[in-house]
Amino acid sequence: MDDTAIQSLDAFLQRVPYVRFLGMRIELAGDEMTAVLPFRQTLIGNPILPALHGGAIGAFMELTALAQLSLVEPGRRVPKTIDITIEYLRSGRAQDTYARAILRKVGRRVANVQVEAWQDSRSKPVAGLTGHFLLRNED
C-alpha cells in the first residue's frame, strides 16, 4: 500500500464529518481494508431487542465502499453515491460491527462495489450492500 493511497484514505476519514459522527475507523493489513464500527448506544434502533438501526448499518457499509474507493482511486473527490441495495440478513446486536468492500469494477466514471458487514463471525454476515458510485476527478 503506497503512501498516496493511505494519505487519500486518511483525508477521507478525517474530512468527512459523518464518519466521525458514526465513530467509524479503518484497519489496514497490507492492502486489505477492514472498516470497524465500534458499538455506541446512539447506533441502536430498537432498544428492547436491542438491535442496531438498519440505517446505521447501511450508512456504515456505504462509507466502507467510499473508503475502499479512496484507497484505490487516490486524489479524487469523494465519489457520489448513485444507488445502493441493502439486504439485511441478521439483526445487528449491540456490539462492534466490521465490514469489507470488494470493488467489482472500477470504470472511468462509475464503480460497482459490494460490501459485507458482520459481527461475531464473518461467515454469518448481518447485512450486505451493492452500490454504484460516480467517480469524480479533482476539479
Add this chain to the structure above:
Amino acid sequence: MSDFNTAPLPERMLMAPHADALGFTLKSIEKGRGVMSAPWREELVGDPETDVIASGVVTALIDHTCGLAINSAIGTPMPIATLDLRIDYLRPAAPRTGVTAEAHAYRLTRTIGFVRAEAWDVDKGDLVATAQAAFMLNTRAQPLEK
C-alpha cells in the same frame, strides 16, 4: 426504556436512540403513511467541500420512515425487520439543508410489508432520493400453524 413497547407510535419512533441522535422529527402519520425529517447539522455532512448532508443520513431517515409507515398500517405494535432496501440518490441535497422523507406501506401480507419512499430537501416536487423496501412483520411471532 421499558415503555418502548407500550408507548404510542409517534413517541416510539422518536425513542429509538439512533433516530434521536440524528435529530429526526415527525411531521405526520396516517394509516400506512408517514413523514419524517432530518435537520442539517455540521456533524452530519458527507461532502466537506459542499456542506451537503451525508447520503447515509438519508438512508437512515428513509429506513426509519418506512418502519413508521409499516407500523401505522398494522395498527398494533409489533417488532419488524428490514429485509431489503433499495435507494436511488437522484441528486445531492442543497448545501446546509435538511431532508424530509415520506413513506407509503402499500401492501401488507401476514408476514411481509412492502413500502415505497421519497425524500426531498426543499420542494416535494424536486426529489433527492426514491426508495423501495420490504419488511418482515412480527419478527418474534411463533410460526403459524396450518
